Amino acid sequence: MNGPIDSAVGHVVTSGTFNLDGGSFDVDNNVWIVGDDSEVFVIDAAHDAVAIAAAVGDRRVKAIVCTHAHDDHVNQAPALADRFGAPILLNPAEMVLWDMTWPDRKPDQELADGQVLSAGGVDLRVLQTPGHSPGSSCLYAPELGVVFTGDTLFQGGPGATGRSYSSFDTIIESIRTTLLTLPGDTQVRTGHGDSTKIGDEAPHLEEWIRNGS
Template identity: 40%
Template structure:
């Protein structure tokens, strides 16, 4: 097993329910000296590609379809390649397809060239993520688990060999993941988090889409207390 994890932190904007928020996002690069998979390229494609270096990007995984995880996805997938046939496949859960289409439809409106605008409107992910799907890189497996709530198609990425859970914005350190403190469907999100954490070893590292890392054990101990937060959002 030669795989290692690298992190790139970047600042930018994320839109939720037509409101724009300033966020600081984590991008994770998993792989060895030759090949990598990029999880959640956010805001700063140049910074991500600098960290990738001359390694080949084998796939780009988006843990949700919000614009903070899409605004650099094409540049990172291309990784300097002009020929689209050589671009890395982009992976997203099908339940976030409407978020994907809304984002690229908006880009198309801002495009002057009609052919480029048409291409943006017709763009689709190369891989539709599914619960239990597996990617392999650097001698390890990255397993996908569907965790709806933050968005309908939110997923996490679990690597048993590296003892790490990439939780995206489903789960942050100390609380359910959110954008600017706003939750889309908190009760469903909490159900997803509970189902996720319960069977896992408590010492598994959790690397979230925003903020610092935590562990499964620390967040599992907090999970029940978040029910009060859900009741507050209902009010």
């Protein structure tokens, strides 16, 4: 399983800040570059457009795909979209957050639940998973056995829900009914921190619920 994943999924860690509700927090973000030697998707264009562009190289960028619109996940989306002539894709329920960072620049296309995006021989199925934010989306590549979860699911639990436009009950429902129905050996590529597997996280759902948010 790791062979196809390694050849199709590139990874850049970028550093910057996350800003919301008057707070500013230092963060390291995972930026995922998915496709082949000819064309790719960039998932969550965070902090460092130069480093992301270097990782892309001379490949065609099919789209800049945003799992959600917190500023640390979209602050380089317009720069990379302009550089590569690529559209920005975002669930429309995220516009309240997008507009905080980019009031004068709109995404180019909408992400919808069940939509399939294809680049470089990789199909990504959009899974709408609200909770961390109103229109959070995950991207599932069944042939690779990988899901890109943004800030919905991490190693050790769900994404944060203590800030504006988030809901603990909603994120738990999204994880329970959507992510935990994926095969247990599905690799989880997260928006921050280490990767995990669906099967490693599923047994802890009730514990997360008890601990609340």
